[in-house]
Amino acid sequence: MMPAMLATTGHPDGGEFDSDLLARCQAGEPASLRAFVEHYQCAVFALLSRIIGQCPEVEDLAQETFVRAIGALPGFDVGGAARLSTWLLTIATRLALDLCRKRTRERRSSLTADPVSAATPEHDVQRAELRSAIASAVGELPDDQRAAFVLAEFHGFALEDIAAALQTPKSTIKTRLFRARAKLSRALAQHRGDA
Amino acid sequence: MNRNELERAWPAAEPPPGFPDRVLDRMQRGPALPEPAPRRVSWMASLMAHPVRWLAPPALVLALVGVFLLWLTWPARDGDVLAAEPRVVSIGERVVAEMSSGAHIRWSGDGFGDGSGGEVQQDRGEVMYRVVPGTPFRVQTPQGNVAVLGTVFRVRVVDPNEAGGEPMKRKWAIAGASATLGALLWVSVDRGSVRLSKGEEELVLAAGQSGSIGADGIPRLEPGSPTPAADAQVAADGDAERTRARQVADAVRRHAARRRVAKQAASVAAKQPASDQPPSAPMAPPMAFGPHTGSGGSTTETPPPTADDARRREYIRRTMREQYFPVARDCYQELLERQPTAGGRVVLEFAIVGDGDAGVVDRVEQRDDETTIDDPEFTLCMRESLYTAVFEPPPPGASETTVVYPVILAPE
Numbered sequence: 373m374m375p376a377m378l379a380t381t382g383h384p385d386g387g388e389f390d391s392d393l394l395a396r397c398q399a400g401e402p403a404s405l406r407a408f409v410e411h412y413q414c415a416v417f418a419l420l421s422r423i424i425g426q427c428p429e430v431e432d433l434a435q436e437t438f439v440r441a442i443g444a445l446p447g448f449d450v451g452g453a454a455r456l457s458t459w460l461l462t463i464a465t466r467l468a469l470d471l472c473r474k475r476t477r478e479r480r481s482s483l484t485a486d487p488v489s490a491a492t493p494e495h496d497v498q499r500a501e502l503r504s505a506i507a508s509a510v511g512e513l514p515d516d517q518r519a520a521f522v523l524a525e526f527h528g529f530a531l532e533d534i535a536a537a538l539q540t541p542k543s544t545i546k547t548r549l550f551r552a553r554a555k556l557s558r559a560l561a562q563h564r565g566d567a
Numbered sequence: 568m569n570r571n572e573l574e575r576a577w578p579a580a581e582p583p584p585g586f587p588d589r590v591l592d593r594m595q596r597g598p599a600l601p602e603p604a605p606r607r608v609s610w611m612a613s614l615m616a617h618p619v620r621w622l623a624p625p626a627l628v629l630a631l632v633g634v635f636l637l638w639l640t641w642p643a644r645d646g647d648v649l650a651a652e653p654r655v656v657s658i659g660e661r662v663v664a665e666m667s668s669g670a671h672i673r674w675s676g677d678g679f680g681d682g683s684g685g686e687v688q689q690d691r692g693e694v695m696y697r698v699v700p701g702t703p704f705r706v707q708t709p710q711g712n713v714a715v716l717g718t719v720f721r722v723r724v725v726d727p728n729e730a731g732g733e734p735m736k737r738k739w740a741i742a743g744a745s746a747t748l749g750a751l752l753w754v755s756v757d758r759g760s761v762r763l764s765k766g767e768e769e770l771v772l773a774a775g776q777s778g779s780i781g782a783d784g785i786p787r788l789e790p791g792s793p794t795p796a797a798d799a800q801v802a803a804d805g806d807a808e809r810t811r812a813r814q815v816a817d818a819v820r821r822h823a824a825r826r827r828v829a830k831q832a833a834s835v836a837a838k839q840p841a842s843d844q845p846p847s848a849p850m851a852p853p854m855a856f857g858p859h860t861g862s863g864g865s866t867t868e869t870p871p872p873t874a875d876d877a878r879r880r881e882y883i884r885r886t887m888r889e890q891y892f893p894v895a896r897d898c899y900q901e902l903l904e905r906q907p908t909a910g911g912r913v914v915l916e917f918a919i920v921g922d923g924d925a926g927v928v929d930r931v932e933q934r935d936d937e938t939t940i941d942d943p944e945f946t947l948c949m950r951e952s953l954y955t956a957v958f959e960p961p962p963p964g965a966s967e968t969t970v971v972y973p974v975i976l977a978p979e
Contacts (some may be wrong), residue, residue: 402591409587418579426580434582438590476651506577525573531897543948546897 389456398446408445409438412457415527416464422522423468423515433471437464461527462537465519469538472515502560509559513552520545521552645675650692658687662704667693693723695757710752711765711780720761720772723753752780753789875962883958883970890956898948899976902940910977911939913949919958919968926958926968937973949974 389411396404416437420430441460448459510518516538523529523537534549535542648656650666657663658674662685666672670692674685686705687696698704698715706713708724754763755777763770763778763786770786772778777789902909914937919926931950940946961968 405594406587406591409590413582413586417582421580422577430580431583431586434586435590435593439593442590442594473651476649502576503578506573510577526579542897542901546894550894 391450394445394448394450394456397442398448400446405442408442412460413438415457415461419461419464419522419527420468422510422526423465423519424471425511429471433464433467436467440467457527458529458533458537461523461529462533465523465537469515469519476515505559505562506556509556513555514548516540517548517552520548521556524549647673659685662687663697665695665697670694689722689724691724693721695721708752711763711784711786713754713761713763715761720754720756725751725753751782754778879962879968883972886956886958887972891953894952895949895974898945898952901948902942902945903978905944906942908978909940909942909945912973912975913938913940913946914971914973915950915953916969916971917953919961919970920966921960924960926960928954928956928958929967934971940976 389408393404393407397408413434416434417430420433420437421427424430424433437460441463448456510521513521519538520534523534524531529537531542531545534540534545538545540548646656646658648654648664648666649671650656650668652668653666655663655665656672664672664687670689672687672689672694674687685703686707688707690709694706696704696706696715704715706715706722708722710724713720713722752763754761754772756772756774760771760773763772763780765780765784765786768785770778770788772788778786779789780786914934915931916934917931918929920929931953933946933950938946958968
C-alpha cells in the first residue's frame with residue numbers, strides 16, 4: 373500500500389497568494405496580475421502536464437486557465453471556503469478533462485512512455501526506466517482517475533475538493549484514488565522487481 | 568515512495584520563459600481588438616428594401632423544426648457507440664440501450680430501420696437493453712450470444728485480460744444473492760426471457776434469473792437465480808423485488824471489482840514496508856477469532872487455541888489497521904458530517920477464505936445487538952469497506968477463519 377503523501381498547496385513553496393495582491397488583481401492591476409500568474413504557473417503546468425501529458429497543448433490550456441481565472445477573479449470570494457489555489461486548479465482540471473474527452477472522441481492518446489536511451493549513464497537509464505514505468509502506469513489510468521490522483525498526491529486537494537472539482541461523489545473519488553494508487557504501486561513493485 | 572520520489576519519477580512540465588507575458592498580452596489583446604461595429608441600418612428600411620426577408624425568419628424556424636423532427640424520428644440504421652460516460656442510445660424504434668461507462672456496441676443492417684429487430688455487437692462493458700415485445704433481437708459478444716423476444720435485460724462483457732484469466736472457482740455470496748467471479752459474459756433478465764448461447768451450448772433465462780459464460784464457454788445459471796418453479800413467485804413479488812435483486816447484483820459486481828483490485832494491491836503491499844498510517848479514531852483490537860474447519864462456513868466448531876493464535880491475532884490487528892482503518896475512517900468522517908457528535912461501537916463479524924496464496928474477506932455481518940451506532944448508511948459503508956482488506960490465507964486444514972472485530976469510534 374502506498375504510504376500517504378504530504379499535502380501541498382498549488383504553489384511549490386506551499387504558500388497561498390498574498391491577500392493584498394489578490395485585492396489588486398481583482399481591481400485589474402497589471403503588475404499584480406503578473407505576480408498572480410508567476411505565483412501559480414508552476415502548479416498549473418505541473419497539474420496539466422500530469423493529466424494530459426507533456427504536449428504542446430499544456431501551454432495553451434495553462435493560458436486558457438489564467439485567462440478564465442483572471443476574468444473571473446473579481447467575483448472570487450476572498451473570505452469564502454475555497455482557497456485561491458484550489459479554485460484555480462479546479463479550472464485547470466476541468467479544462468484538462470475537457471481535452472481528454474475530446475481526445476477520447478478522436479480515439480487517440482497522447483500519453484506515451486518516455487523512450488529509454490541506452491547511451492545515457494546507468495543511473496539515468498534506471499531513472500528513465502522508472503519514469504517510463506510510471507508514465508506507462510498513469511497512461512493506463514482512466515482520465516478521471518488520473519486527475520483525482522494528481523490533485524490528491526501532488527496538490528494536496530482534500531477529498532471534498534476533488535469531488536467538487538470533478539463534480540463526482542466523494543465515495544467515487546475514494547474508489548478512484550484507491551485504484552490509482554494500487555495500479556501505481558503495482559507498476560513500481562514490478563519495476564523494482566525487474567531492476 | 569514519497570512525494571519527492573514520485574515527483575522525480577513523474578516529472579511535470581515547467582512554464583516556458585515569458586509565459587506570464589503571453590497571458591497578460593492575451594488579456595490585453597482581447598479588449599484591444601473589438602469586433603467591427605455593425606452598420607446601423609434601420610430594420611424597417613432593410614425589410615422594405617428586400618420584401619422577401621419578411622418570409623425568411625418563419626421559413627428558417629419551420630426548417631429547423633423539420634430537421635429536428637426528422638432527427639428525432641430517423642431510424643438509426645447503423646451505429647458505433649463507445650460510452651465515455653453513462654448514456655442512453657436509441658437503436659432504431661424498438662430498442663433502447665442504457666450504456667454504462669466504457670461499454671462499446673455496434674449495430675448495422677435494415678432490421679433496426681424498419682422496426683423488425685436486428686443484431687447488436689457488444690464487445691465490452693455493461694449495457695441494459697429495453698426491447699419492445701415481439702422484436703427479434705440478438706446481442707453478439709465475443710464470449711457468447713444472447714437472443715431475446717421482447718424483454719429488459721442487462722449484458723456485461725468482461726475482457727478476458729481484465730479478468731486475469733482466473734477460472735470460475737470462487738463464488739461470492741452477499742445479501743442472499745451470488746454471482747460467479749471469472750465470468751466473461753454475464754446476463755441478468757428483468758422481464759421476458761433470453762437465450763444465452765455459445766456454439767451448441769445454450770441456456771434459457773427467465774425474468775429474475777442471471778446467467779454467465781466463463782472461460783470454458785458453457786452457459787450456466789448463476790447461483791441464487793430462481794428456478795422455473797420459483798420464477799412465478801419472483802414475478803408475483805413485483806417490480807420492487809426485481810429492483811432489489813438488481814441492486815444486490817450490482818453490489819456483488821462492485822464488491823467483486825473492489826476485491827480484485829484490493830487483492831492485487833495487497834500482493835504488492837506484502838512486498839513493501841508496512842504503512843504506519845494511524846487511524847483517526849480509537850479502534851479496539853479484535854476480540855475473538857478462530858479458524859473454522861467446516862465447509863462453506865456452516866460449521867462453527869473452534870479448535871483449541873494454538874501457539875500461533877497470538878501471532879495471527881496480532882497479524883489481523885495490524886492488517887486491519889493498515890488496510891481497513893484508512894477506508895473506514897472515511898466512513899466515519901462522512902457520518903460526522905451528518906451527525907457531528909456520533910460515536911460508539913460497531914461490531915463486525917467476517918470470514919477470511921482462501922483464494923490462492925491470499926485470504927479474502929467473505930460474509931461481512933454486523934452484530935446488531937452489540938453495535939451502538941444506528942446509521943444504516945454508515946454501517947453499510949463500514950461493512951463494504953471491509954471487502955478491500957486482504958489477509959494471509961486460513962491456516963492449513965481450515966477452510967476459513969472467522970473474525971469478530973469491534974471498532975470503537977469517537978470524535979477527535
